[in-house]
Amino acid sequence: MTTFETVIGLEVHLQLKTKTKIFCGCRNEFGHEPNTNVCPVCLGLPGTLPVLNRQVLLDGVKVGLALRATINNFVKFDRKNYFYPDLPKGYQISQYDLPIARQGYLDIVVEGKSKRIGITRAHLEEDAGKLVHDAVNNCSLVDYNRTGTPLVEIVSEPDIRSSQEAYEYLTALKLTLSYLGVSDCDMEKGSLRCDANVSIRPLGQEKLGTKTELKNLNSFSALKRAVEFEVVRQTGVILSGGHIVQETLLWNDAQGTAVAMRSKEQAHDYRYFPEPDLVPFTLDEGQVQAVRESLPELPYVKLARLMAQYGLNHYDAFILVQDQGLADFFEACVKLPADAKKVANWLIGPLMKEMNERRIFFTGMSLTPQAMVAIIQKVEAGVISNIVGKDVLAIVLDTGKAVDAIIAENGLAQVSDDESIGKVVDEIIAANPAAVAEIKGGKAGAVGFLVGQAMKRMQGKANPKKINEILSRRLQDV
Amino acid sequence: MVDEKIVRYIASLARLHIETADEPKFARELEAILHYVEKLGALDVVHVKPTSHVLDVENVFRDDVIKPGLSREQALGISENTRDGSYKVPRVIE
Numbered sequence: 001m002t003t004f005e006t007v008i009g010l011e012v013h014l015q016l017k018t019k020t021k022i023f024c025g026c027r028n029e030f031g032h033e034p035n036t037n038v039c040p041v042c043l044g045l046p047g048t049l050p051v052l053n054r055q056v057l058l059d060g061v062k063v064g065l066a067l068r069a070t071i072n073n074f075v076k077f078d079r080k081n082y083f084y085p086d087l088p089k090g091y092q093i094s095q096y097d098l099p100i101a102r103q104g105y106l107d108i109v110v111e112g113k114s115k116r117i118g119i120t121r122a123h124l125e126e127d128a129g130k131l132v133h134d135a136v137n138n139c140s141l142v143d144y145n146r147t148g149t150p151l152v153e154i155v156s157e158p159d160i161r162s163s164q165e166a167y168e169y170l171t172a173l174k175l176t177l178s179y180l181g182v183s184d185c186d187m188e189k190g191s192l193r194c195d196a197n198v199s200i201r202p203l204g205q206e207k208l209g210t211k212t213e214l215k216n217l218n219s220f221s222a223l224k225r226a227v228e229f230e231v232v233r234q235t236g237v238i239l240s241g242g243h244i245v246q247e248t249l250l251w252n253d254a255q256g257t258a259v260a261m262r263s264k265e266q267a268h269d270y271r272y273f274p275e276p277d278l279v280p281f282t283l284d285e286g287q288v289q290a291v292r293e294s295l296p297e298l299p300y301v302k303l304a305r306l307m308a309q310y311g312l313n314h315y316d317a318f319i320l321v322q323d324q325g326l327a328d329f330f331e332a333c334v335k336l337p338a339d340a341k342k343v344a345n346w347l348i349g350p351l352m353k354e355m356n357e358r359r360i361f362f363t364g365m366s367l368t369p370q371a372m373v374a375i376i377q378k379v380e381a382g383v384i385s386n387i388v389g390k391d392v393l394a395i396v397l398d399t400g401k402a403v404d405a406i407i408a409e410n411g412l413a414q415v416s417d418d419e420s421i422g423k424v425v426d427e428i429i430a431a432n433p434a435a436v437a438e439i440k441g442g443k444a445g446a447v448g449f450l451v452g453q454a455m456k457r458m459q460g461k462a463n464p465k466k467i468n469e470i471l472s473r474r475l476q477d478v
Numbered sequence: 479m480v481d482e483k484i485v486r487y488i489a490s491l492a493r494l495h496i497e498t499a500d501e502p503k504f505a506r507e508l509e510a511i512l513h514y515v516e517k518l519g520a521l522d523v524v525h526v527k528p529t530s531h532v533l534d535v536e537n538v539f540r541d542d543v544i545k546p547g548l549s550r551e552q553a554l555g556i557s558e559n560t561r562d563g564s565y566k567v568p569r570v571i572e
């Protein structure tokens with residue numbers, strides 16, 4: 001039986017969050033009432049002319065450089081012609097043969113192995129409007145607010161070989177792009193969108209099979225599921241002697257199926273030609289260099305550095321770099337100084353949990369690195385217990401009060417003196433003769449029960465190590 | 479060779495309605511136009527830089543500054559078919 005190989009290429013559209021649209025001064029913002037951010041240019045009215053937003057070109061360079069691509073020093077725009085109600089001009093201004101960036105790459109890790117995925121090109125273009133279909137009244141409603149939103153389209157080489165690799169590529173791409181500050185990279189809101197070109201071929205065959213294009217992949221898991229569905233479908237068609245038809249398929253994630261988009265059957269004949277309404281653009285080496293110098297440390301470089309510099313394991317470092325704010329906060333704490341592993345544990349565990357519950361972010365957060373390290377040090381010194389430390393953290397997040405004040409005001413300091421703990425331990429031993437008998441009979445598990453009882457009696461403020469110590473001493477005497 | 483099939487295809491791409499009886503005429507005319515343009519193929523352009531734009535101008539930008547556009551009333555006022563603040567068009571099937 002023939003073994004088939006899956007070949008996938010991804011096309012990712014990234015909406016830039018510039019203040020204005022790509023070719024006009026309309027506000028570029030999601031979530032406004034329909035048709036309230038429009039002007040004669042983005043409505044494609046006769047006699048109007050597009051003018052390129054300088055920031056869009058610079059952001060495009062930034063994306064290209066982050067993907068290790070070559071920046072073209074001479075770029076131009078082209079018309080991509082097709083008729084659809086979401087496109088008021090009857091063409092989309094895009095880039096055809098001279099895109100802003102070409103030949104980049106992104107490294108991904110799949111099952112512990114690193115793999116390089118080539119990036120064919122990244123080009124600038126304008127987004128289309130939004131259609132709402134009304135089946136009952138047999139009409140579609142068009143909102144042109146999104147028309148002219150700047151997009152960077154990032155096209156990968158067909159280097160991806162499985163749904164898992166596709167997932168990892170999109171994850172790595174999103175993370176890299178999120179560091180650039182040029183987009184919200186939010187798949188739910190559509191500021192990051194992904195289409196997948198999928199084909200299969202007998203293993204060992206060089207010639208690519210006929211591909212289909214999957215659209216409407218609104219999440220990472222939808223991408224994975226859609227690719228898996230399409231590979232099974234194509235394999236079935238070929239094994240039963242059929243041929244794959246090149247077509248665009250619309251993925252329905254709820255149903256787990258894809259259907260052909262009839263409306264776009266002829267859409268692949270775009271009759272591109274140079275855009276006469278825009279003159280070409282040149283980028284000199286100095287401009288490109290300035291953008292290169294403005295690039296932040298990229299996530300995978302940061303990941304390797306955090307591991308090397310602070311001795312973190314891959315898991316901890318990987319979580320820290322998922323959020324630039326988190327990684328920065330970590331480094332600020334460690335520099336105070338503080339133990340890197342302990343800081344990482346507090347940030348990845350309790351802090352992330354409390355922040356997620358409160359839906360707060362690092363910008364504008366009332367917890368300073370100093371306060372975080374103070375909490376860690378109080379716990380390490382046995383002044384407060386680990387559990388109380390987490391409570392103090394929550395109070396700092398809510399009130400911004402100083403750590404010492406919170407401990408003093410709420411009487412949270414841990415009781416460590418032998419006398420107070422000894423008294424409680426004696427009471428617990430007296431009150432639980434059955435448990436004591438079990439321990440004497442060799443059931444060590446009951447020790448934990450007694451420690452818990454003592455801790456409860458002391459409202460969580462006792463030093464658990466001390467309780468353990470005194471308890472085992474007293475039990476020998478019983 | 480432009481035949482009726484190509485004429486129909488181009489007409490559908492351009493959303494033009496063409497009577498079947500006119501198809502041979504358009505095929506002949508398009509063929510003649512292509513034939514005329516083919517003359518350019520005789521020129522040796524190996525050393526000629528491709529023209530990206532007829533104007534000898536580059537780098538015309540605008541700054542990323544918001545400018546007031548049209549009010550929704552103005553924007554929708556140019557259409558006879560609107561509903562709920564949107565333009566209404568025949569339903570696009572997907």
Ligand SMILES: [Zn+2]
Nearest residue numbers: 024026039042
């Ligand atoms: Zn506009």
